[in-house]
Amino acid sequence: MALVLTEEQSMLRDSARGLISDKAPVSHLRHLRDSKDPTGFSKDLWHSFAEMGFAGLLVPEEFGGSGLGFVEAGIIMEEIGRTLMPSPFLATSVVAASVLTRGGNAAQKSEYLSKIANGSLLATLAIDEGAKHRPLQTxxxxxxxxxxxxxxxxxxxxxxxxxxxxxxxxxRTAGSAGEREGLTLFLVNPKAKGVAIERTIMVDAHNAARIEFANVEVTADSVLGEVDQAAGLLDGVLDIGRGAVAAEMVGLSDEVFGRTVEYLKSRKQFGKLIGEFQALQHRAAELYIDIEITRAATMKALQALDADVVKAAPAVAVAKARAGTTATRAVQEGVQMHGGMGMTDQFDIGFFMKRARVCEELFGDANYHTEQLARARGY
Amino acid sequence: MTDLKTSDSESADLETFRNDTRAWLEANCPPEMRKPATSDADVFWGGRNAKFSSEPQRIWFERMRDKGWTVPDWPREYGGGGLSAAEHKVLRAEMARIGARPPLSSFGIWMLGPALLKYGNEAQKKEHLPKIAAGEIRWCQGYSEPNAGSDLASLQTRAESDGDDFIINGQKIWTSYANYADWIFCLVRTDPTAKKHDGISFILFDMASKGVSTKPILLISGYSPFCETFFDNVRVPKSHVVGTINRGWDVAKYLLQHERAMISGMGERGVGRPLGQIAADSVGTDGQGRLDDAMLRGRIATFDVDEAALAACAERAVDLAKAGQAHPAFSSAMKYYGTELNKRRHEILMSAGGVDALEWESERSRQGARPRAWLRTKANSIEGGTSEVMLGIVAKRILDLPGA
Structure with missing residues (x-):
């Protein structure tokens, strides 16, 4: 499989880019933040996502989805990363759709997947409990x-x-924190008695919540997959989420970089364009190289996921680790090279820095994934 | 649907090719040739005076040569294997799968060949390419001069017209293996009055020509892979110029892209034991099998992440070139990162080896193989264009930054 987009994939990218750059530039996120929008994303845009087949991109065709793969999901994520558009796409269309597709029984799939595909159901995986992503510590x-x-x-x-x-x-239905055995996934109605949801306003102005469960009763039907055996399912689904977030970070990095290079070509100091200074040229060139390498690693991971989710783990660890360090570098260089302007809220660049920080934590940071690779390689 | 069918049958053909190739390699690659080269003698460079260091090396080379697979993607008429880009990728993957060594290493393959295929005339291609493919002629590169390093285009070696010939005078430096080479591809100034990039020609001649002499340079590794090369009234027919006279810079730059791609791929990427396990030999492991040096383990793991990512990028660069979407200066990006990464690898190996890695002369240390290799890698980010020059090229040609 060549590490370049096919014609169909390029068309998908173009249509996603058209919609997102038109309807949800960074000012869209700014408006949602400043107006303290209670939903935190645009329902109209989500309907457009459903109409274009994006909401059900990973949902099998038999459930009304597009039945596409993770490379295609990555293409959408990359475009989302370019404008920081808040969207249910990651939680609902990538992660939740994958959990249901890979782990759900026939009844669960037919109940939920078609609703995800037509945009009428939002779903999310509740996994992290501590400050850092440690799935087995559940x-x-x-x-x-x-x-x-x-x-x-x-x-x-x-x-x-x-x-x-x-x-x-x-x-956790058995065992203790840290063990692979004893994890179980449950489908829970957020309106059920005992569920307390606190929306948490985060640094990046994207949606997140803390949720408490106090003796929440669920039926046996609400078990997704096998009791005590969710670790394997989670490995795969989390890797799918990681690949998607890596793609978002590639889009984010590329956009920040593009804006920064344009600034280097327009800002004058000491009587010349600051892009003429070799100190900045070399840093820009290094960042470009970093981004290209991370882009390739991310494509590789998404293709590996399409080929075999289980075998993709090392490629995904590489991609998410690289995406984290690359995006962090891109936003830091972006702010630094924009000088004082980069520090102002009025300027968009800070939004990218904030989102990059959140993406770095989502589904494990660079340290976490570097550690995973070391373990996989046996040292 | 038609398109889908075509690609299905193409991929079926490719699968057949993969199976055939795998079977052929299984049957024909001697076991001794399925592990990484550990010394210079393990690498076969070809040439008039070439000697095989072992029987398996000879067998492997001859079998691959007979299939045209010393240069798998060159046209058959020039001694190549005539493989498509996709087939070539499969062959590389299948060779990597069993850890097969390249049967022939040569600047003719990596550098001159691609330049001749693009800029050479038919007579030059017919004359030189088959001998490169068959390992009959070993080439060296006459680019750098004492006063023309990073600023290569300021080179001063003169070629003065004398009827149908040029008379060449001057000096080259850092000529890799000039003392073993049969022929040289050389940059010479044919018009001293033109602007510096405009008066250069790319010319080929026999190192046995009268007036050519070489002198090895002892390096910090204790080896002498590079030479000074002197030209004293060397007579070369004008027909040996590749491309147009005074337009040699175009050929030189094109060749440099291939040289940089080659250097970025140096280092033992993805073959042999993982670095972390090599380190465990000397550092030891804790109760959970983890390297017993947390900081070193972190450095190695970070290195492994970057190395795997670079491998994906190298693969993508080939795919982009195939798809006609590659930026011609991208090899500079790869060269920069690949060489810096290879230096990191050898710093880690030295750190992991500790005192054992300091031995310079002993059987035990294979004559100081590790420290000598470590020192050799310091040239990676200098030869073929320094890291700083590479970043400058990326800034100017890819990012289009002003005044670069």
Whole structure:
């Protein structure tokens, strides 16, 4: 498989770019933030996403989706990264759709996947509990009660947590924090008794929530996959999310870089364009190279996911680790090279820095994924 | 639907090619040739005076040569394998799968060949390419001069017209393996009155010509891979100029792209044991099998991330070139990162090896192989254009920054 987009993929990119740059430039995020929009994204745009087949991009065709792959999902994420458009796409269309497709039974798939594809259902995976992404540390408890379970515990950084219609909650049904055995996924109605959702306003003005579960009763039907055996399913689904976030960070890095290079070509000091200074030229060139390498690593990971989700793990670790360090470098250089302007809220560049910081934490930061690679390689 | 069918049958053909190639390599690549080269003797460079260091090396070379697979993607008429880009990629992957060594290493393959294929006339291609493919002639590169390093276009070696010939006088430096080479591809000034980029020609001649002499330069590694090369009234027919007289800079730049791609791919990327396991030999591991030096382990893991990412980028660069979407200066980006990464690799190896890696002369240390290799890599970011020159090229030609 060549590491270049096919004609169909280029067309997908162009149509996504057209829609997103037209309807959701960075000013769109700024407006949502400044108006303290209670939804945190544009429902109209989400309808457009559904109409264009993006909402159900990964949903199999039999459930009304587009049945496309992770490379295509990455293309949409990259365009989202360019304008920082807040969208349910990551939580609902990438992560939740993948959990349901890969782990759901026939009834669960037919109930939820078509609604994701037509844009009428928002869903999200609630996994992280601590400050850092440590999926195996999950300790939210699910104990058997009657025919079902009772959930108690708390989740942090649930993407779209306050707007989701369906929570997919990782819970511990056996074993203790740190163990692979004993994890189970539950489909939980956010309106169920005992669910307390606090929207958390984050640095990047994207949607997130803390959710507490106090003896929340769920039926046995709400188990997604096998009881105690969710670790394998989670590995794959989280890697899909990681690949998607890496693609978002590539788009974000590329956009910041493009804006920065334009600034180097227009800002004058000491009687010349600052882009003439070799100190800045070399830093810009190094950043360009970093971005191109990360772009390739991310394409490689997305193709690997399309080929075989389980075998893709090392490629995904490489991509997410690289994307984290590259995006961090891109936004830091972006602010620095814009000088004082880069520090102002009026200027867009700071939005990219804030979003990059959040993306770095999502589904594991560069340190986490570098550690994963070291373990995979046996040292 | 038609398109889908075509690509299906193409991929089926490619699968057949993959299976055939895998079977052929299994049957024909001697086991001794399936591990990384560990010394200079392990690398076969060809040439008039070439000697094989072992029987497996000879067998492997001859079998690959007979298939045209010393230069798999060159046209068959010039001794190549005539493989498509996709087939070439499959062959590389299948060779990498079993750790097969390149059967022939040569500046003719990596540098001159591509330039001749693009700029050479038919007679030059017919004369030189088959001998490169067959490993009969070993080439060296006459580019740098004592006063023309990073500023290569200021080179002063003169070629003065004398009837049908040029008379060449001057000196080259850093000529890799000039003392072993049979022929040289050389940049000479044919018009001293023109602007510096405009008076240069790209010319080929026999190193056995009267007036050519070489003198090896001892490097910090203790080896002498480079020479000073002197030309004293060397007579060369004008028909040996590749491309147009005084337009040699075009050929030179094109060739440099290939040289940089070659250097960026140096280093033992992805073959042999993982760096972390090599380090474990000397550093040891903790109860969980982790390298017993957390900081070193982190450096190695970060290196592994970057190396895997660079490998993806190298693969993508080939794919982009195939698709006609490559930027011609991208090899400078790859050269920069690849060489800096290779230096990092060898710094890690030295750090991991500790005191053992300091031995310079002993059987135990294979005559100081590790420290000598470490020192050799310091040239990577200088030869073929320094890292700073590479960044300048990226800034100017890819980013289009002003005044660069």
């Amino acid at each position: 300790s939210l408890k699910a104990v058997r009660a009657g025919n079902g379970f009772k959930l108690s515990g708390a989740k942090a950084l649930v993407i779209d947590g306050h707007v989701a219609d369906l929570l997919i909650v990782a819970a």
